Amino acid sequence: MKTGQVSHRIQTLFLSAQDVAVIVRRKGLEFCFSQLVDVMRADFLRWADFDKSARVARYSPNGVIELMPIADSKTYSFKYVNGHPLNTQLGLPTVMAFGVLADMNTGTLELISELTLTTALRTAAASALAARALARPDCRSMALIGNGAQSEFQALAFHYLLGIRELRLFDPDVEATRKLMRNLQAFDLGLTACDSVGEAVRGADIVTTITAHSGLAEVLDAEMLDAGMHINAVGGDSPGKTELDPSILRRGQVFVEYEPQTRAEGELQRQPGDFAVTELWRVLAGQAKGRVDAQQITIFDSVGFALEDYSALRLMRDLARELEVGQAIGIVPELADPKDLFGYLNLLNNEPQRAYIGPLCSQTEKEVCG
Amino acid sequence: MKTGQVSHRIQTLFLSAQDVAVIVRRKGLEFCFSQLVDVMRADFLRWADFDKSARVARYSPNGVIELMPIADSKTYSFKYVNGHPLNTQLGLPTVMAFGVLADMNTGTLELISELTLTTALRTAAASALAARALARPDCRSMALIGNGAQSEFQALAFHYLLGIRELRLFDPDVEATRKLMRNLQAFDLGLTACDSVGEAVRGADIVTTITAHSGLAEVLDAEMLDAGMHINAVGGDSPGKTELDPSILRRGQVFVEYEPQTRAEGELQRQPGDFAVTELWRVLAGQAKGRVDAQQITIFDSVGFALEDYSALRLMRDLARELEVGQAIGIVPELADPKDLFGYLNLLNNEPQRAYIGPLCSQTEKEVCG
Numbered sequence: 094m095k096t097g098q099v100s101h102r103i104q105t106l107f108l109s110a111q112d113v114a115v116i117v118r119r120k121g122l123e124f125c126f127s128q129l130v131d132v133m134r135a136d137f138l139r140w141a142d143f144d145k146s147a148r149v150a151r152y153s154p155n156g157v158i159e160l161m162p163i164a165d166s167k168t169y170s171f172k173y174v175n176g177h178p179l180n181t182q183l184g185l186p187t188v189m190a191f192g193v194l195a196d197m198n199t200g201t202l203e204l205i206s207e208l209t210l211t212t213a214l215r216t217a218a219a220s221a222l223a224a225r226a227l228a229r230p231d232c233r234s235m236a237l238i239g240n241g242a243q244s245e246f247q248a249l250a251f252h253y254l255l256g257i258r259e260l261r262l263f264d265p266d267v268e269a270t271r272k273l274m275r276n277l278q279a280f281d282l283g284l285t286a287c288d289s290v291g292e293a294v295r296g297a298d299i300v301t302t303i304t305a306h307s308g309l310a311e312v313l314d315a316e317m318l319d320a321g322m323h324i325n326a327v328g329g330d331s332p333g334k335t336e337l338d339p340s341i342l343r344r345g346q347v348f349v350e351y352e353p354q355t356r357a358e359g360e361l362q363r364q365p366g367d368f369a370v371t372e373l374w375r376v377l378a379g380q381a382k383g384r385v386d387a388q389q390i391t392i393f394d395s396v397g398f399a400l401e402d403y404s405a406l407r408l409m410r411d412l413a414r415e416l417e418v419g420q421a422i423g424i425v426p427e428l429a430d431p432k433d434l435f436g437y438l439n440l441l442n443n444e445p446q447r448a449y450i451g452p453l454c455s456q457t458e459k460e461v462c463g
Numbered sequence: 464m465k466t467g468q469v470s471h472r473i474q475t476l477f478l479s480a481q482d483v484a485v486i487v488r489r490k491g492l493e494f495c496f497s498q499l500v501d502v503m504r505a506d507f508l509r510w511a512d513f514d515k516s517a518r519v520a521r522y523s524p525n526g527v528i529e530l531m532p533i534a535d536s537k538t539y540s541f542k543y544v545n546g547h548p549l550n551t552q553l554g555l556p557t558v559m560a561f562g563v564l565a566d567m568n569t570g571t572l573e574l575i576s577e578l579t580l581t582t583a584l585r586t587a588a589a590s591a592l593a594a595r596a597l598a599r600p601d602c603r604s605m606a607l608i609g610n611g612a613q614s615e616f617q618a619l620a621f622h623y624l625l626g627i628r629e630l631r632l633f634d635p636d637v638e639a640t641r642k643l644m645r646n647l648q649a650f651d652l653g654l655t656a657c658d659s660v661g662e663a664v665r666g667a668d669i670v671t672t673i674t675a676h677s678g679l680a681e682v683l684d685a686e687m688l689d690a691g692m693h694i695n696a697v698g699g700d701s702p703g704k705t706e707l708d709p710s711i712l713r714r715g716q717v718f719v720e721y722e723p724q725t726r727a728e729g730e731l732q733r734q735p736g737d738f739a740v741t742e743l744w745r746v747l748a749g750q751a752k753g754r755v756d757a758q759q760i761t762i763f764d765s766v767g768f769a770l771e772d773y774s775a776l777r778l779m780r781d782l783a784r785e786l787e788v789g790q791a792i793g794i795v796p797e798l799a800d801p802k803d804l805f806g807y808l809n810l811l812n813n814e815p816q817r818a819y820i821g822p823l824c825s826q827t828e829k830e831v832c833g
Contacts, residue, residue, distance in 0.1 A: 103556075103559070107792070109794060110793050110794065110795060110796035110807070111793055111796075114796075114809060118809065118810060122808070122810060144521050146519070149530065149532055151514055153534075153568060155568050155569070156568075156569075158565060158567065158570055160530050160532055160541060164521040164528070166523065169521055169528045171530060171543070173541070173563065175565070175571075176570070177568070177569050177570050180569055181801045183569065184801055185473060185801055186804065189473070189571065189572065191572065191575075191794050191795075193543060195543075195545070197521070197523040197528065198523060198525050199525070199545070199547050199553065199555055200526060200544075200546070200547050201545075202543075202559065205561075205575070205794075207793075207794050207795065209795055209796055209804065210804065210807065210808070241802045243804070245804075245805035246804075246805065268802075269802050272800065272803050276803070276805045279811055422477070422479060423479045423480050423577075424480065424561050424575075424577050425480060425556070425559045425577065426480035426481075426579055426580060427480075428556060430642065431550065431551045431612065432610075432611045432636075432638075432639050432642060433612070433642050434556065434580065434583055434612040434613070434616075435583075435612075435616065436642075436646060437480070437484060437580065438487050438492070439484060439488065440492060441649055
């Protein structure tokens, strides 16, 4: 598409939401979850390589917009993500996201990708990675409290990666539960719609809470819990937003992604500052105990950490290259002389401009461009 | 392009580097500078409306990658930008950037735009905005120390907005100076290539330093200065990176964009923590004095602030809409049911996917798509 002396080095790969859907369809959901858990585990194991920080948030009365940067010595990554619980009333998703990979040595933008679908995939994969280390190996049933946009992803990640066969579902919005059951009917899963949180939790091995409540909600009460349960608490993920009765955390051992962030954003915000927690990477690395016996209650207080997006973005980039999905976009000007940015404006003549759609062209794009 | 019940509300406008070049060519550079200064001034005047913070940086041995978020009650904005002084040796720009506008009330991504060209435009406009408030009204000559990618933009912003007619140029890379003179030959400007910083500065009314030195450089010495000069110090803009002999700041009054950020990143980092400075917005609002007499030396210690990108992105979005430049991209999945993200994967059948190039189609895009 480009000719002459200008190099292609600063073209950026763009992956739309449709591109990521194409990747997941072609590779299969089970493969994607399995790969995500593998790359995420490998990245958690080199925890010290990363320059980490809590996310940077801007708050409005209806929600939050966050930036989540992280970098190792080679690759910089960040995610833009919002959380607006009232969005569904407007026909909009609660969570929308995109992410970037860049070269730490030059700042070159390598990838701009959707991260709405990918966040749902990576959040479920992170939950499964934690549960493999923390839940009883014989877990077969899971309560799913909150049946919104992320619920199918949690259900299937636990089905494929932990052998969950029975799901007990609850959402105050019965239409959400119906949608979840419709979407999962083709999978080998027993599905039970329940009338209350208590009914859903009763007898479950794992309890996943993934609600979009704002405020200090207590979706789950301590008296609902049985010995040996694993709690996968995903929905409480910003200051002032929690899901669990605070006494639940005192009944078991709490595991987190990145302690400084979880203290501000997770269920931990309702505990004293010195409440003992264990970072997940230490369990994966064998530096800390996970579950100690079959009676213990384990709690994964997940808020979502930038490293999970770093892992997911790198996987999506690699799969996109393998499948030749995506577009090259000219978000950065390609300059024959890097000091001649002004010349790029081409102010003094009106020669036709070069196209900025590059040689990579997704399936969907081909349908448009021919 | 899209049919059925799915709304178009979450399509994002994408502006490539070529799109912004098209906008600048069609509207003219003088118009763009003039508009930029106007919108930036208006936004500086509502300083208290913005949720401000210093940028979030990740450092590598060769440079820095930064995120610069800012928001008012309606609009969220951020910029991704790198600074890698050695990039030109690899044929890459020193600075590459892109930016985003989003709706604070829903998190919807409204715009993803190139910001490499736009940063050069907005930095020059911010310099001109400050100089209009701080330099002597009778300034006609400017020394331009550093003739790299941003130098033409500084030269022409000061030409159009302050009436600068004479430029005195210096760069240790004589090819950079030749490029600058070639690019400016069609404009009504007297151009003098000088053999040293001292020669360039001698007799100039305004001195603009815009070098990409890393480390604590002292491009400008205090003894070079004359009474009444305005110093527009643009290049020293990250921790450990400065351009001025520190005693220069003590010879005049120092003005900054956002004090907490400039203390960490600007020439101020070589001064005591209580060194007195004035934020530019206070001068624009009439709350603080600018220049007090024709003999005073004024110094604008510019590091670049997120508010300038917020202003520039909104202007580019408005001009793109007016000119119908840019593309609608599907970075966020459009869902008929916002709780049914899983359904978007369309795992159970292989119907042809909808295209994600929307109704907006730039000139360059039309050449490709027909």
